[in-house]
Amino acid sequence: MESMVVSEQLLPLKGAYNFRDMGGLKTHDGRKVKKGLIFRSADLTGLTAEDIRYLKTFDFRLIYDYRDKAEADQRPDPQIGRERHERVAVNGEDKATAHSEWEPETFYKTFTREKFTQVYEQMPIRNASYRRMMSLVAQPEKNMPFVHHCAGGRDRTGVGAMLILTTLGVPFETIMDDYMLSNLTLVDYHKELFEEASQYLTGRALKQFEEDFSLHEEFLEASMDSIIAAYGTFDHYLTMEFRITSDVRERIKNFCLE
Template structure:
């Protein structure tokens, strides 16, 4: 039985996950409580995996979300292979977060190459330790969100979990959401992407040896220790999150208070 448009999206925003047909991990970052008891407003910040697969039905609902700005963390190759849809009245900005180590379209292509010979089992923790520091994409993100005219804002990458996961953690932390809640938002991707990751793992399991499968499991998985590594990297470098925002982004106490004043209720 086909689900009508009205029924398909009726759970939003009660359920922050927007049930798009063509995206697995599209969700509103609103509704989280801050340390001082306020709440992040719905409709200001969205996070997602790739948008290429959005259907016409999805696009019709997308337009009701009043998204004004899209930040795409992917590199040029990723964006060219799976371009975002062209949207009127939406500012699109692609800012690469990391240097990509491969140009492969599929995990099967990776298996046939020497790609994994250069990776360790700690690849993801090493990645997360680097992402928060001196990253032009997040510097730009923090500039953009300080202007209320840029919100609602959607930020995304290919799977919406690593690059977007750290970006989301930074936004919520800047708003005063406690770390344990930030972690809950991060780990929600484990549920939204569960069916997808299981399917991928089944498809590629025959192409890898045990070590390769362990690396793949890390790459497509969501683990608390990954985001914890990002927070630890911030602490090791700056001492605390407040100093990090002030020195990494120029986001002083006063600027964070101004940001919070229009993003919280």
């Protein structure tokens, strides 16, 4: 079942990991997210000329990047067609919610599942990147089809996908299944990461890192729990964080659902 879902959502690209169409997911009211509107991905720097030709057919309006400047400068996104590119760092340019994230030795040696869960708790609250992204989602007729992505398309993008899909009325269990698919779509990406980790960790410590760094349901649950703890309901969160009122939300749904 999972492999069938993966092959249905995953785009056949040679140069990008985890590039998926978020369409096809069912909502509480029995509708479905339209295909060809909202896409999620890892970074796009390795897209081949053939990949770009294929992606041009989607006529993207926007590519939205959650990475910080150093990441984006090192692995820049190519222009695919006529789309606009925007980048607002989820962790802040000063890595405010993931202090050691991009210094490899420190990252691998100090990584714990508990600490990473705390990063997920912090991500959706008063975050300039998600505020900007959701303001663009609130004007779907101007900004879709669009792609949102980070480095691996799993953590920062996973939280962004949760915000979009919950706004559209997709049940949390479905969102969680979609989130956990990245463990399948990122096997090669994780392998590369674990090879790098093996320069700093060995034996049991390396095995522990491989286990802890894989996606776990508790990560995304921490983000949603944090929203409910801070705002009481997701509806209230949408209004207070993003000024997405029930009327605006209905308009987004009517554009994105079928």
